[in-house]
Amino acid sequence: xxxxxxxxxxxTDFQQAASARSKAxxxxxxxxxxxxxxxxxxxxxxxxxxxxxxxxxxxxxxxxDYQQQVGQDLAYVKETLRHKLAEYGLRxxxxxxxSRSAAEGIKLEGRMPEEPRLQIQNDLNKSQAFREAFxxxxxxxxxxxxxxxxxxxxxxxxxxxxxxxxxVSDNQQFNGLQDLVHRYDSIRKTFSGQxxxxxxxxxxxxxxFSLNQRA
Numbered sequence: 166x167x168x169x170x171x172x173x174x175x176x177t178d179f180q181q182a183a184s185a186r187s188k189a190x191x192x193x194x195x196x197x198x199x200x201x202x203x204x205x206x207x208x209x210x211x212x213x214x215x216x217x218x219x220x221x222x223x224x225x226x227x228x229x230d231y232q233q234q235v236g237q238d239l240a241y242v243k244e245t246l247r248h249k250l251a252e253y254g255l256r257x258x259x260x261x262x263x264s265r266s267a268a269e270g271i272k273l274e275g276r277m278p279e280e281p282r283l284q285i286q287n288d289l290n291k292s293q294a295f296r297e298a299f300x301x302x303x304x305x306x307x308x309x310x311x312x313x314x315x316x317x318x319x320x321x322x323x324x325x326x327x328x329x330x331x332x333v334s335d336n337q338q339f340n341g342l343q344d345l346v347h348r349y350d351s352i353r354k355t356f357s358g359q360x361x362x363x364x365x366x367x368x369x370x371x372x373x374f375s376l377n378q379r380a
């Protein structure tokens with residue numbers, strides 16, 4: 166199970182448990198006589214559909230802005246790799262994967278002869294612009310994927326994800342992409358400390374970018 170799946174499942178399980186407790190606790194209330202208070206309506210502040218709390222807090226997230234920020238680095242990494250494939254006379258459809266290792270820095274793997282692989286890997290490590298773009302991508306993209314997936318599940322099922330709620334600040338000024346990245350990393354480390362399985366791509370050290378990889 167990947168960390169993304171673990172986080173979403175943890176939030177969903179918590180939400181379902183809370184919902185079950187709420188229903189169990191409210192059952193006797195049905196036997197009480199109606200109060201003089203007017204019934205809630207769809208336009209009333211007291212009327213809250215499932216998932217509305219999540220919408221109030223997380224619905225203001227600037228996901229499109231996050232995607233634009235990540236997209237710039239994504240496009241740069243893609244174009245750099247394509248340029249390098251062309252520079253060394255390799256087919257544009259060559260499958261490659263870029264990751265980071267303590268020993269080699271930027272590490273390139275792919276279906277190509279060893280000599281051009283090492284040459285391209287060396288070029289990438291010499292490029293400060295590429296190293297910085299890949300470094301940002303390695304932390305920003307996993308965070309964006311989690312937020313985007315959690316929001317879609319909230320919308321689809323009308324529930325709130327407790328992990329996402331923890332990730333998002335009540336103050337919108339502190340919900341920039343880097344704010345979310347910092348909190349996501351803290352949550353990841355917490356789950357890691359509880360010996361939950363970590364999948365590739367859930368941390369900067371485990372992140373890998375693939376080009377021309379078949380699904």
